[in-house]
Amino acid sequence: MSLLQIDGITKKFGPITAVDRISLEIKDGEFFAILGPSGCGKTTLLRVIAGFEAPDEGHVRLAGADITDLKANRRPVNLMFQSYALFPHMTTFGNVAYGLEMEGLRGADLKARVTEALAMVRMSDYAARKPSQLSGGQRQRVALARALVKRPKVLLLDEPLGALDRKLREQMQIELKRLQQDTGIAFVVVTHDQEEALTLADRIALLDRGKIVQLATPRELYDKPVNRFAADFIGLMNFIDGAVARSGFEAPGVGRLPAPNGVADGPAALAIRPERVRLTENADGAAIQGQVEGAAFLGQDVIAHVLVPNLPRPMVARLAAGHPLSAKLARGQQVWLNWQADQAVILKD
Numbered sequence: 001m002s003l004l005q006i007d008g009i010t011k012k013f014g015p016i017t018a019v020d021r022i023s024l025e026i027k028d029g030e031f032f033a034i035l036g037p038s039g040c041g042k043t044t045l046l047r048v049i050a051g052f053e054a055p056d057e058g059h060v061r062l063a064g065a066d067i068t069d070l071k072a073n074r075r076p077v078n079l080m081f082q083s084y085a086l087f088p089h090m091t092t093f094g095n096v097a098y099g100l101e102m103e104g105l106r107g108a109d110l111k112a113r114v115t116e117a118l119a120m121v122r123m124s125d126y127a128a129r130k131p132s133q134l135s136g137g138q139r140q141r142v143a144l145a146r147a148l149v150k151r152p153k154v155l156l157l158d159e160p161l162g163a164l165d166r167k168l169r170e171q172m173q174i175e176l177k178r179l180q181q182d183t184g185i186a187f188v189v190v191t192h193d194q195e196e197a198l199t200l201a202d203r204i205a206l207l208d209r210g211k212i213v214q215l216a217t218p219r220e221l222y223d224k225p226v227n228r229f230a231a232d233f234i235g236l237m238n239f240i241d242g243a244v245a246r247s248g249f250e251a252p253g254v255g256r257l258p259a260p261n262g263v264a265d266g267p268a269a270l271a272i273r274p275e276r277v278r279l280t281e282n283a284d285g286a287a288i289q290g291q292v293e294g295a296a297f298l299g300q301d302v303i304a305h306v307l308v309p310n311l312p313r314p315m316v317a318r319l320a321a322g323h324p325l326s327a328k329l330a331r332g333q334q335v336w337l338n339w340q341a342d343q344a345v346i347l348k349d
């Protein structure tokens with residue numbers, strides 16, 4: 001069932017259309033990510049949902065009720081602020097209790113709710129500490145507890161892990177996912193980090209210049225990007241310019257390449273992920289011949305750059321470190337590249 005309905009939302013700032021007729025639905029208990037480059041309108045859309053920004057057009061509905069004109073503090077929706085918004089003079093307990101106290105909760109009920117929220121984010125042992133006595137990750141957990149303690153129907157998170165270093169970020173991603181599953185609250189997270197969106201979300205709305213480019217599951221977005229922007233934004237991708245003709249893909253100066261059927265004739269780009277490119281030492285009917293420009297060992301994988309005559313950029317292939325070819329790839333070596341037709345995507349724009 002759809003919990004939150006965003007219906008034709010437009011928000012302008014003077015001449016800038018930050019959000020341009022966006023419609024989407026978020027389901028009960030869903031982990032939803034709003035993803036896109038800087039300035040694409042992510043934060044503005046989140047602020048409209050939270051009630052901090054009034055849209056110029058469109059409606060926000062929660063469980064069927066129109067909340068477009070409802071004040072932020074009257075919405076059963078909570079926006080988690082960055083951890084630096086914690087009150088520095090209050091303890092962890094005080095920070096988490098604050099919102100409930102404002103609602104008039106006191107005594108044993110208050111204590112029970114705060115204790116429960118602190119346990120949820122594994123911060124029970126730090127209840128008496130001030131924010132300055134906590135690590136960045138711990139402060140982030142307190143900020144989360146403060147948002148969760150009010151038991152919102154929807155929790156909005158704007159770049160929740162942005163201030164954390166990479167290792168802590170990965171750890172907190174797992175924590176966030178666990179929290180979302182444990183509480184069953186719908187989480188809507190704004191991020192510019194595609195890896196974070198792929199890891200966390202059940203579905204992702206990819207935005208560009210105020211519009212939704214693609215709304216899909218992480219797997220669909222990765223495997224079936226709808227255009228070059230989506231293919232380029234998510235993960236690594238090889239692009240080969242050419243044209244679809246007589247139900248095949250032709251790249252000028254390269255030849256006919258394996259590609260899926262069913263795309264109308266005309267100019268197009270073929271997109272293929274590095275891990276789906278097969279590298280071999282022998283032709284074996286492969287599509288392209290090239291020369292190794294360099295290879296980088298990344299632990300689990302080896303990334304090879306292969307120069308192909310008449311292609312402006314090297315093709316990138318990703319091999320498992322256990323692959324027999326991976327240890328002996330040398331600069332200047334002749335190799336062959338191939339892929340399964342159904343693993344490539346033809347992009348018309």
Ligand code: ATP
Nearest residue numbers: 013016018036037038039040041042043044045192
């Ligand atoms: P980032 O990832 O950099 O935070 P974003 O995708 O969240 O970017 P928004 O903050 O929503 O983008 O901004 C979208 C556009 O609207 C940008 O061009 C921004 O400059 C503009 N904008 C946002 N808020 C305001 C405002 N209060 N006044 C004027 N312009 C604004």
